[in-house]
Amino acid sequence: FVGKFPQILPVCSEPSHLETARSLNLAVRCTSPHKFRPPPLAPHQYIIMCTTEKILQPSSEGDHISDTTTTSSNSATTQHSSKKPQRTITYKELNSHKSVGDCWISIDGRVYDVSRFHKNHPGGSNVIMEYTGMEAGDVFHMFHAPVISHHLRRFLIGRLETEDGTDGGGEKICAPVIALPGKIKPPKVARHDAGESLECTREYRKLRKELWEEGAFVPSYPYFAFKLVLALSFLIVAVGLMALYPSSTVLKYVVAPALVALTMQQSALVAHDTLHNGVVLPRGKNWKRFLLGQLSGGVLMGVSPEMWLKEHNEHHAFTIRPGGDPQFDYLFLWLMSLAEIPYWKRHLPEKNEFLRAIARGFARVMVRVQHLTVVPLALVIGRYNFLAICWSYAVRHGHWADLISMSLHFAWYSMFVSAFYGSPTEKLLFVVINYALNGVLHIQLLLSHFCGPQFSSEEESALGVFQFQLLTTRNVKSCWWSHWFHGGLELQIEHHLFPMLPRHRLRSIRGRVRAICDKHGIDYVEVGFFEGVYDWLVKHPHEAAKAFAAAEFL
Numbered sequence: 001f002v003g004k005f006p007q008i009l010p011v012c013s014e015p016s017h018l019e020t021a022r023s024l025n026l027a028v029r030c031t032s033p034h035k036f037r038p039p040p041l042a043p044h045q046y047i048i049m050c051t052t053e054k055i056l057q058p059s060s061e062g063d064h065i066s067d068t069t070t071t072s073s074n075s076a077t078t079q080h081s082s083k084k085p086q087r088t089i090t091y092k093e094l095n096s097h098k099s100v101g102d103c104w105i106s107i108d109g110r111v112y113d114v115s116r117f118h119k120n121h122p123g124g125s126n127v128i129m130e131y132t133g134m135e136a137g138d139v140f141h142m143f144h145a146p147v148i149s150h151h152l153r154r155f156l157i158g159r160l161e162t163e164d165g166t167d168g169g170g171e172k173i174c175a176p177v178i179a180l181p182g183k184i185k186p187p188k189v190a191r192h193d194a195g196e197s198l199e200c201t202r203e204y205r206k207l208r209k210e211l212w213e214e215g216a217f218v219p220s221y222p223y224f225a226f227k228l229v230l231a232l233s234f235l236i237v238a239v240g241l242m243a244l245y246p247s248s249t250v251l252k253y254v255v256a257p258a259l260v261a262l263t264m265q266q267s268a269l270v271a272h273d274t275l276h277n278g279v280v281l282p283r284g285k286n287w288k289r290f291l292l293g294q295l296s297g298g299v300l301m302g303v304s305p306e307m308w309l310k311e312h313n314e315h316h317a318f319t320i321r322p323g324g325d326p327q328f329d330y331l332f333l334w335l336m337s338l339a340e341i342p343y344w345k346r347h348l349p350e351k352n353e354f355l356r357a358i359a360r361g362f363a364r365v366m367v368r369v370q371h372l373t374v375v376p377l378a379l380v381i382g383r384y385n386f387l388a389i390c391w392s393y394a395v396r397h398g399h400w401a402d403l404i405s406m407s408l409h410f411a412w413y414s415m416f417v418s419a420f421y422g423s424p425t426e427k428l429l430f431v432v433i434n435y436a437l438n439g440v441l442h443i444q445l446l447l448s449h450f451c452g453p454q455f456s457s458e459e460e461s462a463l464g465v466f467q468f469q470l471l472t473t474r475n476v477k478s479c480w481w482s483h484w485f486h487g488g489l490e491l492q493i494e495h496h497l498f499p500m501l502p503r504h505r506l507r508s509i510r511g512r513v514r515a516i517c518d519k520h521g522i523d524y525v526e527v528g529f530f531e532g533v534y535d536w537l538v539k540h541p542h543e544a545a546k547a548f549a550a551a552e553f554l
Contacts, residue, residue: 089158098133104157108137112155122285124310127317130324130457135160138201138465139317142499145283146212200520204466204497207512211498216509217278219502224270224279227487228296231266234259242420252421257430260416261437264301268441269487269503271297275309278502290401298405302413304390306399316499318460319472320449328449332363333377334370335544338551339454368549371542375533378446379439386442447532448474448492451540467522469496474525476532483507493524 089104089111097104103115105128114121118128123143131139211217238259245251270279274292277283293305315327320336323329323343328336331347344363349355366373394402421427452472460468476490488495488503494513495506517524527535 086156087158088161090161094160095133098129100129103129103132105132106135106137106160107140107149107152109135109160110152110156111158111160112152113157114155117155123313126310127313130314130318134461138205141205141208142316142465142497143313145217145277145500198464198467200466200516200522201464203516203519207509207516208498211501211509216505217498217500217502219279219281220504221280223502223504224273227266228270228292231263231270231296231300234266235263238263239416246420252426253429253433256420257434257437260413260434261440264438265441266487267296267300268303269489271301271303271305271308272312273488273503275305275312277500283500294401294405298402299408299412302390302406302409303386304394304399304402304406306397306402307390307393316496318457319469319496320452320454321457321460322454324457327445332359333366334374334450334541335363335367335548336451336541337454337544338547339456341548341551364549368545370545371538374446374450374537374541375443378442379436382439382442383435443533443537444476444486444489447476447529447536448489451536451544466497466516469493470517470522470524472496474527474532474536477526477528482529490529 094104094106094111097113100118101115103118104111104113106112114128114132118125118132121128127143238256241251241259242256271293273279274289274296277289280286280288280292283289297303297305297308311326315325318324320328322340323346330336331344335341335344348359390402390406393399394406417427417430421430449472452474454472455463455468463471470493473492473496475493476486478486478490483490488506491506491510494501494509497513498509501509514524516522
């Protein structure tokens with residue numbers, strides 16, 4: 001039976017293991033059902049009783065899933081339990097394999113050859129390539145359920161040699177001393193795994209493991225169904241009101257644009273959660289996630305889910321890294337910190353001195369007034385820029401599903417405007433107001449990261465995932481109604497630490513994250529919305545502009 005259906009994997013009695021197996025559509029056997037009430041199974045799942053058990057259990061190293069197979073005469077089981085001998089790989093050797101055609105990556109001390117896989121990675125090739133030749137266990141576990149480690153075995157080629165303070169060749173690997181705000185002081189001499197070995201990183205891993213065991217990553221279908229229905233209801237109300245009171249100026253140019261903007265914003269938040277694998281099970285690419293992502297992101301919001309998925313994964317992996325984070329790359333327009341200047345220099349025109357002078361002059365002018373332009377430009381051009389990027393990406397990469405869903409968005413949007421607005425002036429005025437209101441979503445995104453400290457990949461490694469995400473991310477204070485409006489984006493710290501955690505669980509873990517921060521003297525930044533808009537989108541850009549004026553840009 002096991003040989004005929006290799007996907008069947010009976011599991012032990014922990015709730016997290018049951019959820020993990022269900023997330024992959026695996027059949028489940030409860031060895032101790034009295035300990036908990038198993039969730040209802042889908043029609044295609046069954047309780048399987050068989051003599052040969054294969055038990056998933058957490059490994060002592062990180063969140064790896066190891067397997068133990070009981071002795072059996074079953075040939076299929078014997079084949080699964082056989083293991084190839086693993087060789088020891090030094091860090092120097094690992095670091096030498098980081099080209100497109102030859103890339104190795106270490107996850108929790110196990111080294112994998114992903115040379116042929118990275119181009120087919122569902123989250124995009126760039127995320128993998130940024131971490132080739134180094135240890136990336138914590139970043140990996142941010143985006144993947146524990147059971148995914150089980151599928152890495154086909155790429156496994158060895159174990160990473162660990163020597164305290166040295167790599168495999170005995171050399172010290174030094175990172176620059178990092179000047180950071182607050183009390184954070186990373187090690188002056190940082191090995192490749194320095195950030196991985198910090199105490200706060202270990203406690204972060206412990207919390208992550210506890211959340212999986214508690215079933216915190218299991219989404220609530222009724223919760224997200226309500227969110228999607230609520231988003232659609234704003235559009236329905238707008239249509240009803242416009243049909244009843246077509247001549248009301250306030251309704252046409254204030255209420256209706258706001259209701260349509262709320263539909264698009266709230267559906268975008270559902271798409272965000274869906275593509276983060278926080279809404280449907282099983283996780284990963286499947287028809288349920290595909291359809292919900294296309295409906296909420298493509299049809300209702302009008303953006304490319306594939307483009308967003310690629311860029312947003314990179315944003316989470318190396319948040320606001322100069323030249324690395326595609327969602328915070330404002331080349332020659334806004335400067336978040338002086339760490340971006342070397343990146344800007346590299347993108348100045350080299351051959352044409354006239355164009356170089358124009359680019360340099362434009363950057364100087366824009367940065368000096370950036371504290372006056374961040375909010376207005378985000379509101380005025382944010383939506384247009386986003387749509388242009390989405391259509392360009394979908395066309396260039398041939399994502400026909402995205403093109404169809406975005407076309408459907410354009411169709412219903414055009415029908416709404418044509419039905420209730422007569423002259424071209426009225427139609428244009430509605431679009432301008434509606435798109436400006438959509439720009440509030442861009443303000444929400446900017447507020448969480450803009451003008452925060454920026455780090456290179458070496459500095460990120462020295463800090464470790466936990467410290468790095470705390471330094472580059474901030475929360476926005478909220479109450480029940482503003483929490484609904486922000487859609488979980490106000491809890492960016494928790495979201496960046498646990499991207500797959502469903503939105504309705506974020507608030508419940510704040511205290512546990514904050515306890516780790518308090519214990520290790522790490523700043524947990526939380527600001528009010530309007531206070532944050534002034535401090536981080538006006539005051540800090542002004543300070544960055546002053547520093548830029550004193551810097552040698554050319």
